[in-house]
Amino acid sequence: MTDYGFWSLIPPLLAIGLAIKTKQVVFSLSLGIFVGYLIIQGGNVFEGFLSTITAFVDVFQSKGNTRTIILTLIIGAMIQLIKYSGGINGFINWVQRRLSGQKNFKGKIQATSALTGFLIFVESNISILTVGTIFRPLFDKHKIPREKLAYLADSSSAPSCVLxxxxxxxxxxMxxxxxxxxxxxxxxxxxxxxxxxxxxxxxxxxFWLAFSGKEFGExxxxxxxxxxxPEEKLAIDEKTSSxxxxxxxxxxxxxTMPIFLIYGGWDSTLEGGFSDRVWHSISNGSGSEAVLNACFTGFIVASVMYFFQKMLxxxxxxxxxFKGMNDMVVMAVLMVLAFAIGNLCNELGTGIYVSRVTSSWLIPEVAPALIFIISSFIAFATGTSWGTFAIMISIGVPLSFAVDANIYLVIAAVLGGGVFGDHCSPISDTTLIASVASGCDHIDHVRTQLPYALFTGGLSIVFYLIAGFIF
Known part of the structure; x- marks a missing residue:
């Protein structure tokens, strides 16, 4: 593999900088990808152009990427069917009836949206899409900014998923x-x-921000x-049902997601008890396959329910x-671009370069804090927490053995740092999805979420420094 060194940082940083400057995310990601392949092709513009086109096609060579993009379309279809059946309006009315007249009404609406995102911990994209779509009318009606909804959806999803x-x-x-x-x-x-x-x-x-109504920064x-x-009215031209x-x-x-996960990884020839087989199947099952199967199951259940109710x-x-899928086309395009720039960073060795440059600083007591910072920067630069996990677990685990650092602290630092950097990155797929699902400008979502993420990220570094000396 060619060592591109510092040049490996240029494409993701260019894409991030342009996205913030121009607010044109598709253009910024596309240009960042092109510049990356221009570097790989040694400055040959024609070959760089062809490699960029190939990169978009290669996104679909990964079954996981393809499943995620299909998942987005199916989620769009399912949400549209739920909306058509009146289920979303029914849920909104139920929330309003339960909370109407109570103290801190707006805070409880926000807390309910965060709780919904927390409870849908099967997959971050599903969680964000559901929260953004369902609660947007309520936030609009009660003059709560959509940027706050995007933050609550984004920051309640990945943290719950990783826990x-x-x-x-x-x-x-696993x-x-x-x-x-x-x-x-x-x-x-x-x-x-x-x-x-x-x-x-x-x-x-x-949850504190939701309940208290406190805001700071952007x-x-x-x-x-x-x-x-002016206060907006909820849509009344759609059906309302249970x-x-x-x-x-x-x-x-x-x-059904854990069931499909266990089924996909089940090995009847494995020795040991039932519980041993279950844990083995969980670690060996395909997460993306299980999530897609669960999503299709929910979609089918919704369809059958509405057919029996004579709504469809x-x-x-x-x-x-197809109307619901069409609503997700922009999001699917953004995901293709996010996956493509993630693949590019992998080919350039961006994460490996960052970890190589910084790994020499590590000593046992400060190793967890530094690993958290390194993981954060890799996730910020590449826009992917999962890619960061792959890079940093392969580096952090042997490193923790070598310097005798607490392995559980190191693993947690990698996972937390990956989520933190992902939350801060404008090129992250989950950040993109949060802004689209909530109906707010993408860069506005990044600007408003960043101070909050930096606050909890900074506290996390302090905690890792303390824990590194205690454990």
């Missing part, structure tokens, strides 16, 4: 830990959870501006499904 092992995130991390025979993947992941300071602190901060400006706008028309399909999707015909089922 629960029975989902796609857990399966992925799969990475299988490379180290001396470690029990499930035990290592579970024991690292109490040390995942960023995820824990972020969730605490999210978010405060958007909140003040929103108060000057909130169960929304709750049941989403609950089915959440609950075959024609309306097809029309509404």
């Amino acid at each position: 629960f092992p029975l989902n796609a995130w857990g399966a992925y991390v 799969g990475l830990l299988l490379a180290f025979p001396s470690l029990d993947p499930f035990k290592t992941l579970v024991y690292s959870i109490p040390f995942n300071f960023y995820a824990i602190l972020t969730l605490i901060f999210v 978010m405060k400006k958007f909140a003040e501006r929103k108060q000057t706008l 909130p169960m028309n929304m709750v049941i399909p989403i609950a089915v999707m959440v609950l 015909t075959i024609k309306t089922f097809i029309d509404e499904s």
Whole structure:
């Protein structure tokens, strides 16, 4: 593999800088990808152009990427069917009835949205899409900025996903830990959870901000501006039905995900008891496959429910499904670009270069804090927490053995740092999805979320420094 050194940082930093400057995310990502392949092709513009086109096609060579993009379209179709059935309006009305007249009404609406994102811990994209779509009308009606909704959706999803092992995130991390025979993947992941300071602190901060109504930084400006706008009315031209028309399909999707994960990795020839086989199947199952299967199951359950309620015909089922998918096309394009620049950074060795330059600083006591910082920067520059996990677990685990650092602290620092950097990065797929699902400008979402993420990220560094000397 060619060592591109410092040049490996140019494409992602260019894409991030341009996105912030121009607010044109598609253009910024595309140009960053082109510049990257221009570097790889030694400055040959024609070859760089051809390689860029090939990079977009190569995104679909990964089954995981393809499943995620299809998942986005299916989620769009399912949400549209739920909306058409009146389930979303039913849920909104139920929330309003439950909270109406109570003190701190706005705070409880925000807390309910954060709680919804927290409970849908099967996959971050599903969580963000659901929260953004469902709660946007309520936030608009009660003059709560959409940027706040994007923050609550984004910052309640990945932290909850990374704290629960029975989902796609857990399966992925355990799969990475299988490379180290001396470690029990499930035990290592579970024991690292109490040390995942960023995820824990972020969730605490999210719910505090929601309940208290406190704002600072750019978010405060958007909140003040929103108060000057006239109150918006909820849409009344759509059907209203039981909130169960929304709750049941989403609950089915959440609950069947671990089942599909276990089924996909099940090995009947494996020796040991039932529980041993279950944990083995979880670590060996495909997270992206399980999530897609669960999503299809929820979609089918929703469709069957609405057919039996005589809300759907075959024609309306097809029309509404494609309408929902069409709403997700922009998001799917952004995901292709995000995956492409992630693949580019992998080819350039961006993460490996950063970790190589900084790994020489590590000593046992400060290793967790430095690993957290390194993981954060890699995730920020590459826009992917999962890619960061792959890079830093392969480096951090051997390093922790070599310098005798606490392995659970190191694993938690990698996971927390990956999520932190991902939250701060304008080229992250989850950050993109949060802004689109919530209906706010993407760069405005980044600008308003960044101070909050930096606050909990800074606290996490302090906690890792303290824990490094204690454990």
